[in-house]
Every structure is written in C-alpha cells, then in structure tokens.
Amino acid sequence: MALELLPPEADDARLDRIRKLLVDDDSLVERVETRERMWHCGIYDAEKWMVTQPDGQLGERDIVLHHGGAGVCVVRDGCMCLVRQYRVALGRMSLEIPAGKIDPGEDPAVCAARELTEETGLVAERLIPIAVSRSAPGFTNEATRIFYAEGVSQHPAAPDPDEFVDVTWVPVDEVVAAVRAGIIEDAKTVVSALFAASLGNA
Amino acid sequence: MALELLPPEADDARLDRIRKLLVDDDSLVERVETRERMWHCGIYDAEKWMVTQPDGQLGERDIVLHHGGAGVCVVRDGCMCLVRQYRVALGRMSLEIPAGKIDPGEDPAVCAARELTEETGLVAERLIPIAVSRSAPGFTNEATRIFYAEGVSQHPAAPDPDEFVDVTWVPVDEVVAAVRAGIIEDAKTVVSALFAASLGNA
Numbered sequence: 001m002a003l004e005l006l007p008p009e010a011d012d013a014r015l016d017r018i019r020k021l022l023v024d025d026d027s028l029v030e031r032v033e034t035r036e037r038m039w040h041c042g043i044y045d046a047e048k049w050m051v052t053q054p055d056g057q058l059g060e061r062d063i064v065l066h067h068g069g070a071g072v073c074v075v076r077d078g079c080m081c082l083v084r085q086y087r088v089a090l091g092r093m094s095l096e097i098p099a100g101k102i103d104p105g106e107d108p109a110v111c112a113a114r115e116l117t118e119e120t121g122l123v124a125e126r127l128i129p130i131a132v133s134r135s136a137p138g139f140t141n142e143a144t145r146i147f148y149a150e151g152v153s154q155h156p157a158a159p160d161p162d163e164f165v166d167v168t169w170v171p172v173d174e175v176v177a178a179v180r181a182g183i184i185e186d187a188k189t190v191v192s193a194l195f196a197a198s199l200g201n202a
Numbered sequence: 203m204a205l206e207l208l209p210p211e212a213d214d215a216r217l218d219r220i221r222k223l224l225v226d227d228d229s230l231v232e233r234v235e236t237r238e239r240m241w242h243c244g245i246y247d248a249e250k251w252m253v254t255q256p257d258g259q260l261g262e263r264d265i266v267l268h269h270g271g272a273g274v275c276v277v278r279d280g281c282m283c284l285v286r287q288y289r290v291a292l293g294r295m296s297l298e299i300p301a302g303k304i305d306p307g308e309d310p311a312v313c314a315a316r317e318l319t320e321e322t323g324l325v326a327e328r329l330i331p332i333a334v335s336r337s338a339p340g341f342t343n344e345a346t347r348i349f350y351a352e353g354v355s356q357h358p359a360a361p362d363p364d365e366f367v368d369v370t371w372v373p374v375d376e377v378v379a380a381v382r383a384g385i386i387e388d389a390k391t392v393v394s395a396l397f398a399a400s401l402g403n404a
Contacts, residue, residue, distance in 0.1 A: 014379040021286055021370060022295045022385060028288045028366045029295075039241035039248045043264040043341050046241045046248045051290055054366045062245040063291050064266055069338070084223055086230045087339040088253055089265050093224045093231075094339050101340070132387040135337020136271070136344050137289040137296050138303070139245050142337060143387060164230045164256045168223060177216040183224060185334040185345060187389040194396035 027054055030061075043101075044140075064140040070112035071099030073130060073192035074122060074149045079169040080196060082189070083119055086164065095170070095178075096186040098122070099144065108145035116149065118158050120167045125151025130195050133187045144188045148195070172196045229256055232263075245303075246342075266342040272314035273301030275332060275394035276324060276351045281371040282398060284391070285321055288366065297372070297380075298388040300324070301346065310347035318351065320360050322369045327353025332397050335389045346390045350397070374398045 030051040039046040045065040053059045074081040080097070087094040100115030102108055109127050116122050127147035134143045159165055175193040178184040184193070232253040241248040247267040255261045276283035282299070289296040302317035304310055311329050318324050329349035336345045361367055377395040380386040386395070 012379050012383060014376045015383055015385065018297065018372060018376055018380040018385060021284075021297055021372070024295060025286070025288070025368070028286065028368060030288050030290045030366075032290060032293075038243070041240070041248075041250065041264040044248075044266065046243075046246075046266075048243070049290060053364060054288075057364070059364055061290050062243040064246065064248075064342075065291075066338070066341070069340075082223075084227070084230065086227070086232050086256075088232045088234060088251065088263050089267075089341060089343045090336070090339055091234075093226060095220065095223055096339070129382075129384060131381045131392050132384045133337075133389040133392055134292070134387040135335075135342075135389050136268070136346065137292055137298070137388055138271075139268070139291060140266075140337075140342075141291045144338070145384075162255060162259070162261055164232075166227070166230060170220060170223070174216045174220055177214050178220045179333045180331075181214060181217055182331060182334045182347075183217065183220060185336040186339055187335040187337050187393070190333050190335055190393050191389070191396065194393065194400060198396060198400050 029054060030059070033058070062139060064142070066140055066142040067102050067104055068143040068145070069099055069101050070108040070115065070145040070147065071097045071188040072112050072116045072124065072127065072147050072149050073097055073196055074116070074152055075172060075196050076152060076169070079171050080175050080193065081120060081122065082168050082170055084166040084168055094186055095184055096189045097192050099188055109147065112145065112147045117155065118160065119165055121155045121157035122149070122152050123155050124149035131191050133191050135187060146188050146191055231256060232261070235260070264341060266344070268342055268344040269304050269306055270345040270347070271301055271303050272310040272317065272347040272349065273299045273390040274314050274318045274326065274329065274349050274351050275299050275398055276318070276354055277374060277398050278354060278371070281373050282377050282395065283322060283324065284370050284372055284377070286368040286370055296388055297386055298391045299394050301390055311349060314347065314349045319357065320362065321367055323357045323359035324351070324354050325357050326351035333393050335393050337389060348390050348393055
C-alpha cells in the first residue's frame with residue numbers, strides 16, 4: 001500500500017470500525033480509586049494508582065506521567081535528517097529524528113518546529129502529522145507527536161547549552177536497514193523511517 | 203521501497219555508515235558519576251543520575267529503568283490481530299498488537315511467543331524480528347522487541363487473571379488510517395502497521 005502525504009481526514013470512513021472498538025467497554029474499563037505520588041522530578045512523576053478492575057477486584061498500577069514530546073521527519077534528496085547524540089539511559093550513542101520535550105500546554109507542532117530549528121537550523125514551511133507514538137501505554141502516558149516537514153530551508157542552529165548533538169543525513173534505505181537490524185531503535189525514528197520509505201523516498 | 207520479510211542480516215553493507223555514526227564520540231558522550239534510586243516498584247525503577255557532560259560540567263539526569271517488552275505483528279487475510287484493552291495510564295481504550303513485559307533475562311522471542319498465545323491463543327511457527335521500539339531514550343531504557351509471525355494457528359487463549367483483553371482483527375489499511383489520524387498511537391502497533399502495509403498486506 002502506498003501511503004499518502006495528506007493530513008489525516010477526521011471523516012475518513014476507514015476509521016468507523018476502529019472508533020467503535022475504542023469506545024469505553026464496561027467489561028474492560030478500570031476505574032481509578034486513588035492516586036499517590038511516589039516521586040517527582042523535572043521530567044516525570046512516578047505514581048501508584050489503586051484501580052477497580054472489571055472483575056470488581058482492586059489492583060495496583062505503577063504509572064509514569066510525562067508531558068510527551070514532538071519530533072520531525074525531514075527527507076531531502078532521499079536522505080533523512082538524523083541527530084547523533086549520546087543517550088545516557090541506554091549507555092550509548094543514538095540516531096534520532098530532531099525532537100524535544102513539549103512544555104506543559106504547548107502546541108505539539110510549535111514544539112516540533114522549535115526543536116527542529118534549535119537542533120538543526122532547519123525551518124519547515126509545513127508540518128504534516130504522521131502519527132503519535134505512545135511508548136509504553138502499560139505504564140506511562142508518554143506520547144511523541146511525529147510530523148513530516150515540507151518546504152525545508154537551512155538557517156543557523158541553536159542547541160540548548162546542555163544539549164550535545166550532531167546533525168547528519170542518511171539515505172532512507174540505510175535507516176530502514178538499521179531499523180530491521182535493531183541498531184536504530186528510537187520509536188519516533190523507526191516510525192519516521194518506515195513512513196518515509198512507504199512514501200517512495202527510498 | 204518494498205520491504206522484505208527476511209531476518210535482518212548482520213553483514214548488510216547498508217549498515218556500515220550507521221554503525222560508524224553510532225560509535226562512541228568523545229565530544230558527545232556523558233559519563234555517569236553517581237546513581238541514586240528514588241523509587242522502586244514492580245514495573246520500573248526511578249533513578250537520579252549525576253553525569254559529566256561533554257563540556258566537563260556536571261548534569262542531572264532523571265531516568266526510568268524498565269525490563270522492556272516484546273510484541274507480535276500477526277496478519278491473516280489482510281487483517282491485523284489487535285488486542286482491545288483499557289489503558290488506565292491513558293484513561294481510555296487502546297488497540298495494540300499482542301505483547302507483554304519481558305521477565306529479567308528472558309529471551310524476547312520466547313516472551314513474544316508466550317504473550318501471543320496467552321492473549322490470543324495464536325501459535326506461530328516462526329517469529330521474525332521487525333524492529334526494536336525504544337519509547338523515549340531521553341529518560342528511559344524501555345524497549346519493545348517487535349516480531350512478525352509466520353505460520354500462525356489458533357489454540358485456546360489463557361490471559362493472566364488480572365489481564366482484561368479482547369482480541370479483534372482489523373484490515374491493515376484501516377489500522378494505517380487510524381495511525382495517520384492519531385487514534386491508534388501505541389508505538390509497537392504503529393511500527394507493525396507501517397511494516398505490514400509496506401509488505402503489501404494492504
């Protein structure tokens with residue numbers, strides 16, 4: 001199936017079945033009874049929730065609350081713009097699309113445009129939503145909004161003082177090969193690579 | 203680009219450039235000085251790490267450590283197998299590929315096969331790695347290993363007693379439309395849908 005680079009249509013009839021499947025179902029819904037904050041920091045909150053399960057039993061849920069992020073897939077001449085950075089949580093280097101954390105209440109597209117320009121100096125005429133990537137809905141509400149950039153031009157970059165990044169351009173087919181080999185793993189970058197490949201960029 | 207359903211090749215020459223870009227770079231590497239556990243639960247550890255940044259300054263990093271998970275993309279007659287469940291961290295229903303948490307030290311493919319059978323009763327002859335999805339490498343090491351199932355047959359399901367799920371089959375093109383519309387957001391499911399579509403399943 002060739003994907004199309006159109007903004008998603010709210011009235012797409014293909015969504016009817018899935019919308020129905022996503023309506024709250026009493027046989028599956030858990031009700032939150034209490035929430036307790038166990039740890040708070042600048043990046044996330046760790047909470048313990050007591051819930052009533054669909055069978056009426058009480059259950060404990062360990063939750064991480066996070067404001068989420070936004071990232072941008074930029075493809076030019078068959079190459080994807082990737083940011084090379086060290087990820088201390090993984091203990092190694094990582095290649096990822098330009099992205100950053102959303103400030104509370106911030107429009108994801110505004111965040112995406114800001115991070116794109118700060119990290120790479122690129123400015124896009126238009127950012128088209130590709131997908132939302134929720135990392136691990138079993139324990140966190142973290143979500144990254146992913147956009148596809150059109151009409152990109154180069155300006156000076158201005159990374160945050162404590163952000164150490166290096167911008168590189170890699171052919172889309174190499175990024176996809178690295179996704180298949182499991183050496184590019186970042187979810188927003190995996191999604192962007194598969195999307196870019198399906199657009200015929202590789 | 204049409205993707206191929208082959209196991210990733212370790213000697214793929216298309217990986218050379220990316221492997222070099224992923225070698226530790228002193229101008230980007232952060233060194234961990236101290237780690238302090240701030241909160242521990244059955245699902246994750248919340249830690250505060252002090253690091254030496256590439257510029258020699260000390261920095262604080264708020265980290266969530268998690269054992270990760272594994273999931274399976276199953277496509278039959280153009281339809282994807284999805285599990286309908288309530289995600290309390292999101293406060294709503296979610297449609298996701300069959301998946302679950304990896305036990306410490308467990309082989310991801312073994313975990314994927316077990317979760318597939320428990321949740322859906324499906325048994326696969328072969329599980330081919332598609333991709334690894336690291337949710338948010340900025341703050342967590344959480345990773346979900348995603349497999350594509352071949353030679354699937356139906357057996358009885360046996361979900362965990364505290365797991366409330368409902369199995370459904372949805373045409374791949376509808377899943378992709380829901381990804382584009384941002385109503386299917388789970389990262390492992392987004393990756394699986396784009397991959398399945400690129401294989402010509404939709």
